[in-house]
Amino acid sequence: MVLNSIEKLLEKYENGETSLKEEQQLKNYFSQETVAPHLEMYKPMFHYFLVNQQEQFTKALPLKTKKVFNYKWIAVAAVVVLTLGYYFKTPVVSSYEEYAYGTYNNPEDALNEVTKHLEMISTHFNKGVSTVNYLDEVKKGTSTLDYLNEIENTKSIIFK
Known part of the structure; x- marks a missing residue:
């Protein structure tokens, strides 16, 4: 009688129609030492489900978020560099002679x-x-x- 109900539960399980309680019955049945010989092929699968159900994740998760790079500072730095470059590139003119390029005395x-x-x-x-x-x-x-x-x-x- 038990074997008959297990076969029906297996059929429902394969069709995806079992409840959690019925799946637990299947896991309990296949965790026993003695299983019907024609159902022996299901034993490793349900054994895997039992072992997998008891596994727990033990590694620590880093909860710190990565720093977001602020691109506004790149723009500010670029403006500063261009301003300094322009300031130091332009010559300080004290008289007309420095601007008089290409003039002739004769x-x-x-x-x-x-x-x-x-x-x-x-x-x-x-x-x-x-x-x-x-x-x-x-x-x-x-x-x-x-x-x-x-x-x-x-x-x-x-x-x-």
Whole structure:
């Protein structure tokens, strides 16, 4: 009779329909020394459940939270570094002489230097203009299209 009820409980257990009380009955039955031979295969499983139920976690858990890095301080440090870099990079100017870079004491030297630079600008400007000469051809082509507009105007006058 007991074996019959255990088989029914096993069938319910395999279908997932047992209650906790019925599962405890199964665990108690399979923890015995003598188990029916055709149910011997379930014994290790229920033995594992009994042993596992008695296990406890004994390690200490660290309850301290990790420090959160505050990124606002990075922005403040960056502003300070940039400000100091700008402050120490700019020269302290005491007179006009320190700002007068590239000036000439001799007016002839200054004139020669200016003419040299203007000639260089002129040659580069002429190169740029020569590449744009094809626009004159486009202008000629559009002037021939103006003749077509005149033909259209005269045609509209005739048909009115």
